[in-house]
Amino acid sequence: MKLQKLLFILFLSVLTLSAVAQTESQLRRKKEAIEREIEQLQKNLNKTASGKKLTLQQINAINAQIRLRQDKIGTINSEIKNLDNQISQNTNTVHTLQGQLGDLKKEYAGMIRFAQRNRNSYDKMMFIFASKDFNQAYKRIKYLQQFSQYRKKQAGYIENTQQDLNGKIKVLDKTLREKSDLLKEQEKERERLGRDKSEQAVVLNKLSKDEKQFRQDINTRKKQQAQIDKAIRLAIQRAIEEARRKAAEEARIAAAKAAAEAKAAAARAKAENRPAPAAPAAAKEKSTNELLTNDAGSAKLAAGFENNRGRLPYPVSGTITEHFGVHKVDQASMNNEGVNITSSEGAPVRAVFDGEVLGISLIYGKYVVILMHGNYFTIYQNLKSASVSKGDKVSTRQTIGVLANSGDIAELHFEIMRGQTKLNPEAWISK
Structure with missing residues (x-):
């Protein structure tokens, strides 16, 4: 039972460490991505540092760098939390293995003492001959055989448990070193964050001095964006009008076909002395979205775009x-x-x-x-x-x-x- 308990504990440890390793890998990739973004922003800021004119892009870049730095510190905190969980789990496993090893050694010591008391073949023979009957003698022979085999197995269990214990202690030492390194990295990031916030304060102070020029720059950007938006709206409006024209043409052809069919049906009804069928209802005007997805290809594209909400790739790396x-x-x-x-x-x-x-x-x-x-x-x-x-x-x-x-x-x-x-x-x- 003790062996089964030990194996179960080790199995749970392996599963837990596998899940933690996956989370560690994800956090490491996230941290590396944040570092690349910070590096790119810093390169851009270094290029503009010598410029006398303050721009909205510079302010946004500094603010984004601060957000990324805070995100990186948060990621490091998550890594440290994971390591703390690992340390706790590994410490518990080490204590369990140490207790299990102690129990195995006590059992083994008891078997050794028993073997010492019955170390010669004469004692063993006397143990067998002292049986009340043949059936008891047979059981005592089997007992001595099984006892010898079990003692060898116990020695193997002790050796394997000792190896597992040594392995866990090494993993624990490694995790403690990793935590120490992360704490140092976290401290460095906090210092860098402090410098970024100081730079932000300097920039905002400069902004208050150059407020008039900055307002002019923003107004210029608004005017430029308004002209671009106008061009975009016109292009989209043309696409909508083209879709409306196609839909109107399709509706005209369908209406002409329906009128011809209705006329023929009315003629047949008159010849057969029946009431004329009701005229077909006029087609309902389509909405803008219906116009733009009027054909199968457009509808498929729109559905595919919607289904990829939250999964579209970045249009540029940055x-x-x-x-x-x-x-x-x-x-x-x-x-x-x-x-x-x-x-x-x-x-x-x-x-x-x-x-x-x-x-x-x-x-x-x-x-x-x-x-x-x-x-x-x-x-x-x-x-x-x-x-x-x-x-x-x-x-x-x-x-x-x-x-x-x-x-x-x-x-x-x-x-x-x-x-x-x-x-x-x-x-x-x-x-």
Whole structure:
């Protein structure tokens, strides 16, 4: 029973450590991804550090770096918590193995003492001959044989338990060292976070001094974005009007066919002296979303896009430095109808889903690419060049252009629309 209990404990330990190892691997990958994002942001900030003019992109990059640094500290805390769980489990296992080893040694010592008392063959023979009958003598012979075999097994159990105990102690020592390293790393990250917050305070102080110029920059950006939004709306409106025209033509043909059939049915009813059948009901006008998914291909694209909500790939490798919605910086406010992803100049910009290139515009020297996915649209702004043309079919993760610098930092503005409604891209792209 003790052996079975020991094996059960070891089995549970293996299962637990396997699950913890998987979580450790996930946390390590997350931490490495955060480190890459911080490194990229820092490179961009280093490039703009010498610039006298403060930009919204710089402020957003510093704020994003602080958020990432806090996220990394949180990830390290999760790693430490996992290690604490491992340490606790391994410590319990070590104590269990030590207790089990002590019990096995006591049992083995008792068997050795018994063997010492019956160490010669004369004593064994006397033990057998002292039996009351043949049946008892046979059982005593079998007992001596089994006792010898069990003693050998107990010696093996002791050796194996000792090896398991040594192994667990080594794992425990290794985990304690890992925890020590993580605590040192955590302390360094806290120091870096402190420096980032000090830099943020300096930037905001500078902002208050240059508030007038900063407000002008934001107003300029608003005007530019309004012109881009107008071009996007016109392109989508043209797509809707084209879909409406096709639907109207299909409805006209269907109505003409229905009228002809109704006329023929009325003629047959008159010839047969029957009442004429009721005229067919007029077709109901379709909504914008119905117009854009009027054919099987468009409907399939729209359904596929919807089914991948939360799993769409990032359009460019980088960090979201400005989120969806209204943001305030000092007294100035901006309404971002997409997300801004900071990356590096020349980084490939990729389609997030299969679709068709609805339009490409060159505005303020930068390209804007609009992709159509049934009744969904994705918009990619601030491209240095576009590698697709209007009407092209594109596939998921296909490169459609490369990123340009916007001011001092390479930043993609990415939007998602359903019909003419703006959606929060962070609800659609993968975390």
